[in-house]
Amino acid sequence: MNIVLFGPPGCGKGTQAKRLQANTGLVQLSTGDMLRAAIASGSEIGNRVKDIMAEGKLVDDETVIAMLSERIDAPDCDKGFILDGFPRTLAQAEALDALLKGKELEINAVVEMTVNDEALIERISGRYSCGNCGAGYHDTFKKPETEGVCDECGGKDFDRRADDNADSVRIRLDAYRNQSAPLLPYYRERGKLIAVNGMAEMDEVEKEIKAVIKTA
Ligand code: ADP
Ligand code: ZN
Secondary structure, eight states, X not given: OOEEEEOSTTSSHHHHHHHHHHHHOOEEEEHHHHHHHHHHHTOXXXXXXXXXXXXXXXXXXXXXXXXXXXXXXXXXGGGOEEEESOOOSHHHHHHHHHHHHHTTOOXXXXXXXXXXXXXXXXXXXXXXXXXXXXXXXXXXXXXXXXXXXXXTTOOOOEEOOTTXXXXXXXXXXXXXXXXXXTHHHHHHHTTOEEEEETTSOHHHHHHHHHHHHHHO
C-alpha cells in the first residue's frame, strides 16, 4: 500500500504520517524533512535550497524528484510508504507515476486533508519541535507538561522552522494554491482522491485516514 497525504502547509500531514508510520508499518517519506536534513548536514543540495525554503517557495522539481527517487529505492520502502509533501506540482506527480510504473508499483490512494485558512496560519505560526527527538509542540494548542522540557525525552532545546513565520506562510499558501492544488483534479480523474476532515481532533483524523485507506 502506497499513499499520498495531500493538503496545504499546516494541515497536519506530518503529524498524521508519523502516526501512521508508527502503527501501520508504512514508511513516512517527507521531502520537507529530507531537505531540512540536507540543510543541517551542510551538503551542496542543502546550501542550494536553504534560502528558497526559508522564504516559503518551492524547491525546483528536478532536485526534489531526484531525492525522492533515490529514497524510494531503499529496502525499507518495500512494505509501502506514505508520501508527505510530495508530489507538490504536476511535473512531480507525472514523474512519480513514471517512476512507480517502472517498479510495478502504484499510488493506491491520495488522502486530501481539508482545513480552513485561518486555522492553518494559527497552527503554523505557533508550532515548534524538540531539537532532540522531534516531538511537535504548539504555543497555544500543545505546550509541554513542564514548560521548556520535552514530554517525550526530557530535552530542553527546541527548534522553530525558518519558514514558520507570517511572510513565508503566506508564500507557502500561495504556492499550495497555484502549484499544488491542480493535483486535486489530476488524482480525482484517476479515481484516487479521498478527502478527510483535517479540522477534527488528531485521533479522529487518524481514524478517518485508516478507515479510508482500508477501502483503497
Ligand atoms: P509544509 O507542508 O508545512 O509547508 P514541508 O516540510 O512539507 O512543510 O515543506 C517545507 C518546504 O520544503 C516547502 O515550502 C518547500 O520549500 C520545500 N519542499 C518540500 N517538499 C517539496 C516538494 N515536493 N517540491 C518542492 N519543494 C518542496
Ligand atoms: Zn524530545
